[in-house]
Amino acid sequence: MQMPTTTVELCTPSEAILLKPSLINKAIGANPNYAKAYINRGNTYYKQGNFTQAMNDLNTAIALNPKSAEAYNDRGNTFNKEANFTRALSDYNKAIAINPALAEAYNNSGYIFGTHGDLAKAVLNFNKAIEINPNYTDALNNRAFSYFQLKNTIRLGRTCAKRKN
Numbered sequence: 001m002q003m004p005t006t007t008v009e010l011c012t013p014s015e016a017i018l019l020k021p022s023l024i025n026k027a028i029g030a031n032p033n034y035a036k037a038y039i040n041r042g043n044t045y046y047k048q049g050n051f052t053q054a055m056n057d058l059n060t061a062i063a064l065n066p067k068s069a070e071a072y073n074d075r076g077n078t079f080n081k082e083a084n085f086t087r088a089l090s091d092y093n094k095a096i097a098i099n100p101a102l103a104e105a106y107n108n109s110g111y112i113f114g115t116h117g118d119l120a121k122a123v124l125n126f127n128k129a130i131e132i133n134p135n136y137t138d139a140l141n142n143r144a145f146s147y148f149q150l151k152n153t154i155r156l157g158r159t160c161a162k163r164k165n
Contacts, residue, residue, distance in 0.1 A: 020044045035065035039074060046078055054078050069099035076108060085112050103132040107139040114142065119150040 024041040027034060042057030058075040061068060076091030089112055095105040110125030126143035129136055 033064055035061040035068055035071065038064065039071050043074055051078050051081055067098055069095040069102050069105065072098065073102060073105045073108065080112060085116065088112060101132050103129040103136050103139065107136065107142060110142055114146050119146050122146045123150065
């Protein structure tokens, strides 16, 4: 039996993002207690740069399911984008406490530590993410960059010490 051929016109990625919240709204309308739908819609708003609405949906997801490591991790990402690094790290730590195998939360924590100059903690977190998922390219890349920065920091320290002597 031959399947009929159908031509489908695909929308651009930005159009797809704009369509997605309305589709998720239907899921929320059908079941307003479905935390995963709020996470998905929150992530869509996040990708659109609407961090206030993303935060609202992720807060709702956490209220509906306080054991959702994904919701805490994603809310941490939103806090990070809003430059609220303390709250971001707190959410990543909650995500890890709920699901110690969530490599993304370790990677995200490492990223914050690295961007704030705590390269040793950054590397520890990237190592943990890679231990969980050896093929996690973001963590592998972030760890390599942190090692590079750490090596340059040590080299700079040695150069300064030589100049003092």
